[in-house]
Amino acid sequence: MLRSLDRAAEDDDELLLLERVRRRDRLAFEALYRRYHGPLASYLVRLTGRPETVEELIDDTMLVVWSQADRFDGRSRLSTWVFGIAYRKALKQLERERREASRSGPAGAEPVAPDEPPDRRQARRELARHVAAALDRLSPEQRGVVVLTYYHGLSYPEIAAVMGCPLGTVKTRMFHARRKLAHLLTELGAGAAEDD
Numbered sequence: 074m075l076r077s078l079d080r081a082a083e084d085d086d087e088l089l090l091l092e093r094v095r096r097r098d099r100l101a102f103e104a105l106y107r108r109y110h111g112p113l114a115s116y117l118v119r120l121t122g123r124p125e126t127v128e129e130l131i132d133d134t135m136l137v138v139w140s141q142a143d144r145f146d147g148r149s150r151l152s153t154w155v156f157g158i159a160y161r162k163a164l165k166q167l168e169r170e171r172r173e174a175s176r177s178g179p180a181g182a183e184p185v186a187p188d189e190p191p192d193r194r195q196a197r198r199e200l201a202r203h204v205a206a207a208l209d210r211l212s213p214e215q216r217g218v219v220v221l222t223y224y225h226g227l228s229y230p231e232i233a234a235v236m237g238c239p240l241g242t243v244k245t246r247m248f249h250a251r252r253k254l255a256h257l258l259t260e261l262g263a264g265a266a267e268d269d
Contacts, residue, residue, distance in 0.1 A: 215250035
């Protein structure tokens, strides 16, 4: 209950910032940019597997927010709209790179706790490497559903809004992504990793 109240207050604050952005308030835009930079960076690294392109994708996404703020109609959360823009920008970038025959790099690693035992840290790094490799082998659409669900905590209806597809399509993509990930993780030797 408290979390939903915090989320509602945060949504209201973001809508006030967007209203100021519509009036071309640069300070409001900078505040919105700072608020979304971290979540978008995390999402885009996992979605694309290309940390070197993330800043450009964030800038492209936020440029759309600045130039088309009046297009946000309030039918979804502002974050859903922003992530939807980032998703489409990332897909275009991946398609461009695919056409240029570029190879993808590994997804970013998770931060480690400084007091974590070395053997556990190594096992977690190995598992993260396997998961990143498996995610890289999913289609961008399947990878997008997995990343938005597990790394950003979005619900299926929110993901459908981000991806601009029906709810059933999101569920189907997740079903196939889970099956493929299970197979890939087993193939990569991470099928039974870290049971504790």
